[in-house]
Amino acid sequence: MVGEQNPWHTRRIADLFSVKKSNTLSRDKLNYEQGACKDVHYGDVLVKYGCVLDLASSDVPYITNNDDVTGEYLCDGDVVFADTAEDLSVGKACEIAGASERKAVAGLHTIVLRPQPGLFASGFLGYYVNSRHFHETMIPFAHGTKVTSISSNDLLSLVIPIPPRPEQEAIAKTLDDIDSLIESLEILIAKKRDLREGLAQELLTGARRLPGFDGPWHQVNLQDALELCTETIPVSDIDETTYVGTENMLKDKGGVVSFDKHVTYANVREYLPGDILFSNIRPYLKKIWFADRSGGCSNDVLVLRSVDANLYDSHYCYLVLSRDDFFAFVTNNSSGTKMPRGDKEAIKTYQMAIPKDIGEQRAIAQVLADLDNEIQETERKLDKYKQVKQGMMRELLTGRIRLAQE
Structure with missing residues (x-):
């Protein structure tokens, strides 16, 4: 951090960038195996790519048929915008890197802006166009109802800052460092999840x-x-933190969140600590x-409870029912198409492998719980650094906040 520094200047994007031609190839024209030219698809820009996209990444698909290659080859420093989205994520963008080693073009529903040479440090534009500040200046130009779009003329009418080049480099380096930290945590979480899933299996x-357990197991029906x-309680006995509906249960075993709507029932099904709650609508x-x-x-929401806590540990049973099987x-x-519902009688017959020793059940549950807690702690750390990154941006x-210039 420093005191007095050279001022930032702002200029219209139209004065600093030129629009380059992209193509209109759909996803079925692409593959991830081989090809002479890669294609930056708008869907990937919206949901997969970060602020800076290295074209060497395996996440960038190839154009299958070389005869379909149209549009101008991308250069380092180009900014590729997704010009269409189903929500206000329209305008999400990435700065291109690694273009000197990989031929690539921008694809369907993209806008490519190429800056004048030497104006911007590598990475600065990628972070700036993904900042909340820039997005908020762009969104008023977005149009459409069901699908939201933005045009190249809209983008060209916006202004962009030009900090001193050394400061741009310092900003990009600082944000790249925290991105690297975030990526390392994401990789660590993925490894821990894989380990946990393999061990659970x-x-x-x-x-x-x-160690210490060698007793018999048996197969039992869930029932x-x-x-x-099926016991019920009056709706007056619950609040937004204790009501569970299919709407506030998170998919992929994510647990529950507070219910922010009005409960219209007079009575609701009761659950107690240690019960297993399972949404029977769209079980997939x-x-x-x-x-x-x-x-x-x-x-x-089905409420499942151990018939005998001395024979069947409820946490162990929850872990069994959390498996994809x-x-x-x-x-x-x-049954049903739009909102399929599980058959309760069939559910009762689901086969569960259970140690006869309740101690082994509890020991297994504890081992997996410890791993879950470790993963959750790492996820909290990841969330913290993501928040720090947003604040820094x-x-x-x-x-x-100004950074020192060397």
Whole structure:
């Protein structure tokens, strides 16, 4: 940080950039195996690519037929915008890197802006055009209802800052450093999840035994270990933190969030701490939760409870039902098309592998719980650094905080 520095200047994008031609190739014209030229597709810009896109990345597909290659080859420093989206993510962009080693063009629903040579440090534009400040100046120009779009003329009418080149380099380096940290945490989380899933597969099937346990296992129907609870409580006994409906259960075993709507029922199904709640609507979404409180839920949420805590550990049973095998079983025994619903009688017959020793059940549950806690702690750290990055972008890319120039 420094005191007095050279001022930032702003110029219209039209005065500094030229528009380059892209193509209109659809996704079925691309592949991830081989080709002479890569294609930067707008859908990937919207959801996959970061602020700076290295064309050496395996996430950038090839154009399958060389005769389909149209548009101008991308250069380092080009900025590729997604000009269409189904929401206000329209205008998401990435700066191109690695173009000297990979031929690539921009594809369907993209706008390519090429800056004048030497004006911007590598990476600065990628971070700036993805800042909230820039996005907020661009959104008023977006048009459309069901699909939102922005034109090249709209982009050219906007203004962009030109900090001193050394400061641009310092900003890009600072943000790239925290991006590298975020990426390393994402890789670590993915590795831990893979480890956890592999270990769960072995421990919950008896393929691997924990030290000190060698007793028998048995296969039981779900209804032998868990009962479907149907007791109800008045809606006055719950609030937004204790009501669980299919709407506020998160997919892919993500748990639950607060319910922000009005509960229209007079009574709701009761659940207690240690119960297993499973959304029986669209079971392929894998909505399941191990309750850590008392509350009420909708009739579309099944409440499963251990029939005997001395024989069947509820946390262990939750882990068994969190496996993909269970969701596939319920999905295969569902009826309905738009909103398929699991067959309760079939669910009761689902086969569960369970150690006869309750101690082994609890030990397995604890091992996996410890891994889950470790993953969650790393995810919290990742969220923290993402928030730090947003704050840094807000301050550095508006000039509120200035970095030292060498």
